[in-house]
Amino acid sequence: MATRKPAPDTAVEQVDTSYLEGLVGYNARRATLVIVDAFLRNMAVYGLKPVEFSVLSLIAHNPGITSRQLCSTLNIQPPNLVGMINQLQRRELITRRPHPHDGRAMGLHLTPAGRKLVKQAELTASELEDAATARLSPAERKTLMQLLRKIYI
Amino acid sequence: MATRKPAPDTAVEQVDTSYLEGLVGYNARRATLVIVDAFLRNMAVYGLKPVEFSVLSLIAHNPGITSRQLCSTLNIQPPNLVGMINQLQRRELITRRPHPHDGRAMGLHLTPAGRKLVKQAELTASELEDAATARLSPAERKTLMQLLRKIYI
DNA sequence: TATTGTTATACTCTATAACTATA
DNA sequence: TATAGTTATAGAGTATAACAATA
Numbered sequence: 436m437a438t439r440k441p442a443p444d445t446a447v448e449q450v451d452t453s454y455l456e457g458l459v460g461y462n463a464r465r466a467t468l469v470i471v472d473a474f475l476r477n478m479a480v481y482g483l484k485p486v487e488f489s490v491l492s493l494i495a496h497n498p499g500i501t502s503r504q505l506c507s508t509l510n511i512q513p514p515n516l517v518g519m520i521n522q523l524q525r526r527e528l529i530t531r532r533p534h535p536h537d538g539r540a541m542g543l544h545l546t547p548a549g550r551k552l553v554k555q556a557e558l559t560a561s562e563l564e565d566a567a568t569a570r571l572s573p574a575e576r577k578t579l580m581q582l583l584r585k586i587y588i
Numbered sequence: 589m590a591t592r593k594p595a596p597d598t599a600v601e602q603v604d605t606s607y608l609e610g611l612v613g614y615n616a617r618r619a620t621l622v623i624v625d626a627f628l629r630n631m632a633v634y635g636l637k638p639v640e641f642s643v644l645s646l647i648a649h650n651p652g653i654t655s656r657q658l659c660s661t662l663n664i665q666p667p668n669l670v671g672m673i674n675q676l677q678r679r680e681l682i683t684r685r686p687h688p689h690d691g692r693a694m695g696l697h698l699t700p701a702g703r704k705l706v707k708q709a710e711l712t713a714s715e716l717e718d719a720a721t722a723r724l725s726p727a728e729r730k731t732l733m734q735l736l737r738k739i740y741i
Numbered sequence: 742t743a744t745t746g747t748t749a750t751a752c753t754c755t756a757t758a759a760c761t762a763t764a
Numbered sequence: 765t766a767t768a769g770t771t772a773t774a775g776a777g778t779a780t781a782a783c784a785a786t787a
Contacts, residue, residue, distance in 0.1 A: 444688045444695050447653045450661045454649050455642060458713060459721055459729060460623040462736035464638070467620045468663065469740045470613040485617070486777095489608060496607050500600045503745060508603045510621065515778060517747060535597045539745040539786045542597050560611060568612055570738040576612060582732040583615035585723040587622040639754095656768055665756060670770060692763045692768040 463583070470567045477563045481556045482526070486511065487519060488556055491545070494529060495553045499542035501534060528552060616736070623720045630716045634709045635679070639664065640672060641709055644698070647682060648706045652695035654687060681705055 455461045474485050483491070489509055494500055502520060506513050520543070523529045528549035534540035545553065568576050608614040627638050636644070642662055647653055655673060659666050673696070676682045681702035687693035698706065721729050 444652050444685055444697075446688050446690075446695070447650045447657060450646065450653060450657055451649050452646070452661060454645055454710070456733070456737070458717055459733055459736075460620070460627060460638070460713075460717060461642070462733045462740070463616055463620040463623060465663075466736040466739040467613070467616040470616060474613060484776095485613070489614070492607055493603065493605070496604050497600045499597050500603060501745075504600060504603055508605060510618075512779060513746065514748075514750095514780085532597055534745095535599050537599070537745080537787075541746080542599070544597075557607070560613075564611055564613060567739055571735060575735055575738075578731065579735040580609070580612055580615045582724060582728055582735075583612075583619040584609070585728075586619040586720055587615070654768075666769065667757085667771075667773095668755060687768095690764075690768080694769080 459586075463586075470564075473563050473567050474560070477559055478556060481552055481559070483552075483556055487523070488560065490516075490519060491523065491528065491549065491553050492557060494543045495545055495550065498544050499532075499534075501537075501540045501542060503540065505543075523549075612739075616739075623717075626716050626720050627713070630712055631709060634705055634712070636705075636709055640676070641713065643669075643672060644676065644681065644702065644706050645710060647696045648698055648703065651697050652685075652687075654690075654693045654695060656693065658696075676702075 471485055474488075478484065478488060481488075486509065490505055493505060493508060497504075502513065502516055505511075506516055520529070520531075524531065527546055530544050530546055531541040532544060534542050568579075571579065624638055627641075631637065631641060634641075639662065643658055646658060646661060650657075655666065655669055658664075659669055673682070673684075677684065680699055683697050683699055684694040685697060687695050721732075724732065
């Protein structure tokens, strides 16, 4: 049997991503990266990254919340929260007060400056959310969040 | 005017996450983390992490694709792809061949072993996608992907 | 004995600057 | 002059082990 001469390579003109686009994980990851990127750009004026914003917002809506509760709510490891809490305290955005009935824990609270910053940051977050989801109708945006929650809850 | 005695702190029983749950970014991030986690667990048998899987799958569906094309398709920086490509080549899953009409570039191709691995890995990816989206109907899953694409395209 | 918060530390991921060879 | 691929390197993000104080 004769040896077949190999066909010459051809260049890829247009990358075919149809397989990956059929995966929810791929689409969720790509969409998340876009929103996180917009978040980083718009929240830089407040000196807040996504997790720091989430932490401040959770303290705002749950005054007295503990580090442990923040960790389990946001799925972050306790050692990785320590530096962030210290930094937010140095920036005088939060205070630590003794927990009412657990001597090991500290309740976290916003300072007046923290409350002011969260208020502004939440407003900016809403605006950038609207921009990121500009191609979705309000109903679609609601549907999207409901479907995403069905995955992670 | 008399000084008001501060109210004693009360503990947070149930963390209120309703504000964050109203943000698409928060929900997308949480859902992505859940799927990526499942991916890492299920793909460990193949020694593939999400980006490595995406790279191999793109090479499978686009034989001759270049590193540069992979980078712009997957939004990764060229220096971060170099080590991955070298590793996949050492594992004898891919080969580099001269690009047909660009002497600077190399076309990437799967080896027979690479093709076999991608085939199995894509099957496993479909299974874990089904598990992650078990609470979604097929129509909802399709809707979810369409809505996510409207954000990142 | 278990849990909260903490320190130290390591590993991964991602980003930038600068180089070479080709276009 | 611009681009593909590469090297070196730095920063950010995330993970585990181990400890003191308290439950």
